Amino acid sequence: MSEARISVLLPVRDAEATLSACLRSIARQSEPRFECVIVDDGSRDASAEIAADFARRDPRFRVLREARRGLIAALQRGASDCRAPLVARMDADDCMDHRRLECQRDALEDATLSAVGCHPRLFPRSALGPGMRAYEQWLIGIDSPRRVREEAFVECPIAHPTLMIRRAVLEALPYREVDWPEDYDLLLRLLEARHRVGVVAAPLLAWRHHPGRLSSNHPRYAQDRFTACKAEFLARGFLARRDSYLLWGYGGTGRSLARALSRHAKRPQAIVEVHPRRLGREIQGAPVISPAQLGAPPRAPLLVSVAGAGPRSEIRATLLRMGWREGLDYVCAA
Structure with a gap:
C-alpha cells in the first residue's frame, strides 16, 4: 500500500447500526491513499467487531481499542496515532461522498490554508x-x-465531521477537555492563532440528524455552553483591550451573551435597539440608543447579537454605510 496522504480520524461508541455504511463510504473514496484510524471508545455493542472485520479485509483501516473514556480522550488518542500530513474528521453515523477526501486534499494545496471544511x-x-x-x-x-471568520461567533461555521486539518496544526492545537463543544473550541483557537480555514463549497458529507447524537444530549453541547465559549474567546480577543462594549440587540440572544461576558468583567456601555419603546431607557445601567446615535467609528467595540440571518444582513448593510468594518469595529455574535 502506498504511503497515506490523509488520516481519517473516526471515534466510535455503540454505533453498530450505522458504522458499516460509514466505513463503506470511506473505503470507496476517489483518493485511495488514506488510512482510517478507528478509535473504539469502549463500545458495548458490535461496533468493535464491525471495525475489526473491516480492518482485516482492508489494511488501510486500523482499530484502536480504548476504555470508555469519552469523545475527547478518543480524539486525543486517535490523533496521536495519525501518520499522514492531513487529518480528516469523521463520525460513525455519517457517510462521505466518494469525492470528499480528494476535494479537500486539493483545497489544501493552497499553502495559506490550515484547514478546510x-x-x-x-x-x-x-x-x-x-x-x-x-x-x-x-x-x-x-x-x-472570510465568511468563516465573519460567522465564527454566530455558530460553529464548520460542521466538525467535515473538517480536514494539517496534522502539524492539530498537533500544535490539540483537542482539549473543556466545558463546551470541543469542535467549536478548536475552530475558535485556530482563528485566534490567525490560521485560515476554508470551505469546499460542495455537499460532501451526509450528516445524520437523530436524537441520539452526542451533540443533542450531552450537557457540553447545551446552548449556554456555546455562549460561554463565545464569551471566553471574545473576552480575550475582540474585547481584550476594553472592559466595555456596545451591544446591538437585547433579546434573548443579546441578554445571554451579556450575562456570559459579565463573568469576564465585560459590560455594555450602551445598547443599540430599534424598538421605539426602549429608546431612551436604561438596561442594567446602560442607555438604550438608536442605530443613528452610534455615529462613525472609532468608538467602543460593537457586538451585534441578533438572531436570524436576515436581520444580521440588514444590520451589516447599515454598519457598512456608516463606515463600520466587520472584524475590526464590530463582530456578529448571535
Missing part, C-alpha cells in the same frame, strides 16, 4: 424541523475563509 447535507430529510433546515442553509452560505 465542506458543506453537509442533513438526513433523513423527514426528520428535519425548521431550525435544522435553517442551520443547514446557514452553513451552505459559508464558502470562504
